[in-house]
Amino acid sequence: MKYFKNLALVYTLFFILFLSSSDAISTFAAEEIQSPIYYVRFSGQGLNVYADYSMSGDPIAVLPDSTYVQILLGPLDSFVKIRVYGTDLEGYTDMRYLKRLDAVVYDYDIYTYEEMNEDILQLQARYPELLHVNVIGQSADGRNLYDLIIGNPSAPKSMLVHAGIHAREYTNPYLVMEQLEQCLDFYDRGYFHEKSYGELFDNIALHIVPMVNPDGIALSQFGESALQSPELIQTVQACYAYDIATKRTKSSYEAYLTRWKANARGIDLNRNFLTGFGINVKASQPSYAGYSGTVPFSEPETLSLATVTLLYHPSVIISYHSMGEVAYWNTVESRYTAINTEFSNYMLSLVPYKRMGSGSASGSYLDWIYSGDTPVCSITFETGNVDCPFTLAQYPKIWLQHSLVIQAAAEYAYTH
Numbered sequence: 001m002k003y004f005k006n007l008a009l010v011y012t013l014f015f016i017l018f019l020s021s022s023d024a025i026s027t028f029a030a031e032e033i034q035s036p037i038y039y040v041r042f043s044g045q046g047l048n049v050y051a052d053y054s055m056s057g058d059p060i061a062v063l064p065d066s067t068y069v070q071i072l073l074g075p076l077d078s079f080v081k082i083r084v085y086g087t088d089l090e091g092y093t094d095m096r097y098l099k100r101l102d103a104v105v106y107d108y109d110i111y112t113y114e115e116m117n118e119d120i121l122q123l124q125a126r127y128p129e130l131l132h133v134n135v136i137g138q139s140a141d142g143r144n145l146y147d148l149i150i151g152n153p154s155a156p157k158s159m160l161v162h163a164g165i166h167a168r169e170y171t172n173p174y175l176v177m178e179q180l181e182q183c184l185d186f187y188d189r190g191y192f193h194e195k196s197y198g199e200l201f202d203n204i205a206l207h208i209v210p211m212v213n214p215d216g217i218a219l220s221q222f223g224e225s226a227l228q229s230p231e232l233i234q235t236v237q238a239c240y241a242y243d244i245a246t247k248r249t250k251s252s253y254e255a256y257l258t259r260w261k262a263n264a265r266g267i268d269l270n271r272n273f274l275t276g277f278g279i280n281v282k283a284s285q286p287s288y289a290g291y292s293g294t295v296p297f298s299e300p301e302t303l304s305l306a307t308v309t310l311l312y313h314p315s316v317i318i319s320y321h322s323m324g325e326v327a328y329w330n331t332v333e334s335r336y337t338a339i340n341t342e343f344s345n346y347m348l349s350l351v352p353y354k355r356m357g358s359g360s361a362s363g364s365y366l367d368w369i370y371s372g373d374t375p376v377c378s379i380t381f382e383t384g385n386v387d388c389p390f391t392l393a394q395y396p397k398i399w400l401q402h403s404l405v406i407q408a409a410a411e412y413a414y415t416h
């Protein structure tokens with residue numbers, strides 16, 4: 001990431017100033033003893049460790065995956081000073097390749113609603129002062145819809161990150177939960193663009209709706225047996241009959257369900273918002289994808305996301321979808337194209353996704369927020385480069401691309 005390398009030069013000076021404060025040095029010494037253990041992951045050929053902050057020249061060490069390290073200082077943007085655990089080897093490296101050994105958010109295969117629930121409880125127990133958990137609704141099949149808030153809930157500004165509005169795109173809830181844990185872990189010692197995470201989240205309340213559509217996700221992950229309600233199972237079966245009859249699918253029932261995008265009532269939540277509702281709908285009745293419902297905001301999931309948006313007026317919104325490694329940033333009717341040009345340029349300098357053109361309103365969340373009275377900067381990232389649902393083989397690249405998106409967006413919201 002060239003962007004971060006260039007910043008290294010700028011921040012060398014900042015680090016020197018930071019270290020020259022005796023308070024900083026004593027804090028640093030105390031943290032050195034207490035630092036949790038992290039391990040190297042996603043490094044491929046190994047993680048380079050450098051002698052100084054510029055991260056230039058030959059590395060002084062190359063650490064294979066699973067090497068244990070402790071973080072002595074940082075992160076500052078994507079840099080950390082580390083010591084290899086149990087040795088005297090110290091140096092500077094890229095924090096995106098380090099995962100805390102006792103991390104709460106961890107997944108081997110597919111990240112489920114139940115795992116997320118458990119993770120939310122554990123994160124709440126570990127960070128009771130920093131994480132606020134609101135249940136903002138319940139899905140038709142009885143699953144909680146969450147708004148997770150980091151930092152000061154009554155901060156003057158807020159931002160919103162949401163994932164999993166489309167069922168089969170269920171890698172993104174895992175991504176945002178890892179982003180959340182990282183922000184919590186480094187809350188007291190992380191910096192982004194010279195602002196401490198503490199300062200950022202004291203001024204920008206970060207709202208995360210990690211899994212907008214938990215019923216649909218359960219259905220895509222485990223099939224109809226994941227649903228409790230017999231009525232919903234009947235609805236899903238009726239969707240299959242309709243999609244077969246109209247040639248919208250040729251797949252077996254099981255394969256069809258893995259490709260599910262809608263909620264368990266067969267309504268595509270990203271067609272259920274007010275602006276452009278009913279325009280360009282791809283299905284005329286409940287279906288695995290593309291059906292808007294009969295009225296906007298008919299679904300509890302849509303309503304929950306809309307409520308968080310209307311209650312907190314986020315000035316920055318990040319939407320996670322899959323797939324394609326592309327980014328949507330504008331709509332034809334948007335009231336906020338000008339501010340989004342600058343914001344999207346900035347975000348795409350961090351995440352090198354292809355910028356997509358603007359479409360006309362068709363009931364999506366993006367259409368709706370860009371028609372509202374609150375000026376909003378927003379970008380929609382489409383993660384992954386294979387068809388959904390995809391396995392965690394896609395995840396290392398996604399993590400490296402997105403691990404600093406929240407910090408960057410929060411800093412943008414704070415300074416604009």
Ligand SMILES: [Zn+2]
Pocket residue numbers: 165166169321322
């Ligand atoms: Zn999507």
